[in-house]
Amino acid sequence: MDPVTPGGGRRRRSILRLGIAALAASALTVTGLAGAGTAQAADVNVAKNAGFESGLADWTCSAGSGTAVGSPVHGGASALKATPAGQDNAKCSQTVAVKPNSTYTLSAWVQGSYVYLGASGTGTTDVSTWTPGGSGWTQLSTSFTTGASTTSVTVYTHGWYGQSAYHADDISVFGPDGGGGTDPDPTVPTAPAGLAAGPVTSSSVSLSWSPVTGATGYNVYRDGSKVLAVSGTSATVTGLAASSSYGFQVTATNSAGESPKSATVTATTAKDGGTTDPNVPRHALTGYWQNFDNAATVQKLRDVQSQYDIIAVSFADSTATAGEITFNLDPAVGYASTADFKADIAAKKAAGKSVILSVGGERGNVTINSDASATAFADSAYALMREYGFNGIDIDLEHGINSTYLTKALRQLSQKAGSSLVLTMAPQTIDMQSTSTEYFRTALNVKDILTVVNMQYYNSGSMLGCDGKVYSQGSVDFLTALACIQLEGGLDPSQVGLGVPASTRGAGSGYVDPSVVKNALDCLSRGTDCGSFRPARTYPSLRGAMTWSTNWDATAGNAWSNAVGPHVHGLP
Numbered sequence: 001m002d003p004v005t006p007g008g009g010r011r012r013r014s015i016l017r018l019g020i021a022a023l024a025a026s027a028l029t030v031t032g033l034a035g036a037g038t039a040q041a042a043d044v045n046v047a048k049n050a051g052f053e054s055g056l057a058d059w060t061c062s063a064g065s066g067t068a069v070g071s072p073v074h075g076g077a078s079a080l081k082a083t084p085a086g087q088d089n090a091k092c093s094q095t096v097a098v099k100p101n102s103t104y105t106l107s108a109w110v111q112g113s114y115v116y117l118g119a120s121g122t123g124t125t126d127v128s129t130w131t132p133g134g135s136g137w138t139q140l141s142t143s144f145t146t147g148a149s150t151t152s153v154t155v156y157t158h159g160w161y162g163q164s165a166y167h168a169d170d171i172s173v174f175g176p177d178g179g180g181g182t183d184p185d186p187t188v189p190t191a192p193a194g195l196a197a198g199p200v201t202s203s204s205v206s207l208s209w210s211p212v213t214g215a216t217g218y219n220v221y222r223d224g225s226k227v228l229a230v231s232g233t234s235a236t237v238t239g240l241a242a243s244s245s246y247g248f249q250v251t252a253t254n255s256a257g258e259s260p261k262s263a264t265v266t267a268t269t270a271k272d273g274g275t276t277d278p279n280v281p282r283h284a285l286t287g288y289w290q291n292f293d294n295a296a297t298v299q300k301l302r303d304v305q306s307q308y309d310i311i312a313v314s315f316a317d318s319t320a321t322a323g324e325i326t327f328n329l330d331p332a333v334g335y336a337s338t339a340d341f342k343a344d345i346a347a348k349k350a351a352g353k354s355v356i357l358s359v360g361g362e363r364g365n366v367t368i369n370s371d372a373s374a375t376a377f378a379d380s381a382y383a384l385m386r387e388y389g390f391n392g393i394d395i396d397l398e399h400g401i402n403s404t405y406l407t408k409a410l411r412q413l414s415q416k417a418g419s420s421l422v423l424t425m426a427p428q429t430i431d432m433q434s435t436s437t438e439y440f441r442t443a444l445n446v447k448d449i450l451t452v453v454n455m456q457y458y459n460s461g462s463m464l465g466c467d468g469k470v471y472s473q474g475s476v477d478f479l480t481a482l483a484c485i486q487l488e489g490g491l492d493p494s495q496v497g498l499g500v501p502a503s504t505r506g507a508g509s510g511y512v513d514p515s516v517v518k519n520a521l522d523c524l525s526r527g528t529d530c531g532s533f534r535p536a537r538t539y540p541s542l543r544g545a546m547t548w549s550t551n552w553d554a555t556a557g558n559a560w561s562n563a564v565g566p567h568v569h570g571l572p
Helices: 338-351 371-388 404-417 437-444 476-488 512-528 549-553 558-570
Strands: 066-069 079-082 092-097 103-111 113-122 128-131 138-145 152-158 164-177 194-202 205-208 216-221 225-230 233-238 243-252 264-267 284-290 310-314 354-361 392-397 420-424 450-455 496-501 545-548
Touching: 079 113, 079 152, 092 549, 103 152, 103 354, 113 138, 113 164, 152 164, 152 233, 164 205, 194 264, 194 512, 205 243, 205 264, 205 338, 216 233, 225 233, 233 338, 264 338, 284 549, 284 558, 310 392, 310 420, 338 354, 338 371, 354 371, 354 420, 371 392, 371 404, 404 420, 420 437, 450 476, 476 496, 496 512, 512 545, 512 549, 512 558, 545 549, 545 558, 549 558
Parallel strands: 284 310, 284 545, 310 354, 354 392, 392 420, 420 450, 450 496, 496 545
Antiparallel strands: 066 079, 079 164, 092 152, 103 138, 103 164, 113 128, 113 152, 194 205, 205 233, 216 225, 216 243, 243 264
């Protein structure tokens, strides 16, 4: 993608994303004997639902600022996420039962910028502590003493005005039982239900199952042997043999033990180099997902709007070896682990989506100008596909390409990945003005394995249409007359998509209202709603549209995907 404004480019700011934690209050302490043989009760955690395993039960959050989330968590299966907004600091509180004249230790695991933990109504000196944030989980801790007649105290967490969301988990108010008791000890969870096999490759099987109440983790078994331990309700088992059948089971775990095994589900891996992932639909919507924080809404893959059929993860990184690429998950996105990211890819694929890795971007570059670099690209790209479960690759190189060697690289990748490879491109407008350009040559060279070219109809100024006339950026004519060059220049209509920004902040120039995109799609596929340029024929199999980015779309209230998505899917 080639946005030139501060909001539009591949701007990587290492901003702490809120992740979280939680403190498990532990040890029971016996205070000894008081008087003639009467024992004092052991200290307990008097906070209820301390790990938010029951959502926000027992907690109250100001202005609806809090929610229980399944990831990231410090312990168990849930944690608190609270988001300050306007004049609200996202305060979440609980009133706990305490004993008078007693000392309590208050602690929590938190993550985020300017997170506070405190207690009020103590009857003595109210307390609070805070952290300005850091690169990992932080345990906040303080203590208070109750007054002579104090039987309840309010404990709380909050963030700060204008800051991002914070997370908190495993909150402990440890001291004498004030009569309210503590959360009951966990019981062994029941066996998971709903185990199902999703997409498979020649060496992996994706699994998913229903959550189990009280579970803090899950174990995955292959043919009776434990192979994985995960915190979520999905997993991808790798290292399998091609064309082989396996039986899988799952158990749920917590501190009380492990559940019985689930029913067995059987899955067969694909032939070597093959996959059973779904094909891209006849008319598809493509969205680029930002693996960085540049002031657009930060999303995890699971948050990507359902209208998108192809999700291009942006971006791969180059290495010191010419042509070789790698992928580095940005902490700013908020994933607790790479495994969670892979699970999101598997879930999107199970939902019928294609998740691909984009190579390039405004600031990214990969040099493929020799046989060695072509092989390095193909080998590393295929390795990433196998490691993460990507369906394919997007070529978004914006600093010049060599069509001879890029063609060789893509051919080698296709031989490794097989016929299910999803291969897309996102050239700039100048790169597709003529069939003699290196980008256009590459597209034609790999036409038999190419899924779609989503040219970027923005950040370009005026350009020539297929009729030799100059058209201004940001109009129906600009979209249709430039698409005509590709449609009449040798690409199949199913290999042509219209790439536009999702919002005015998504690019330096070239934003068009979704209604303009819909008119251009209708003009090209149906011959209706054209501007002054009218193509000589229609292209009913036109693939669809693309946007930069799903994040900017979310920032604008999903207006782009909500309008353009259904229209693309309704094309003839």
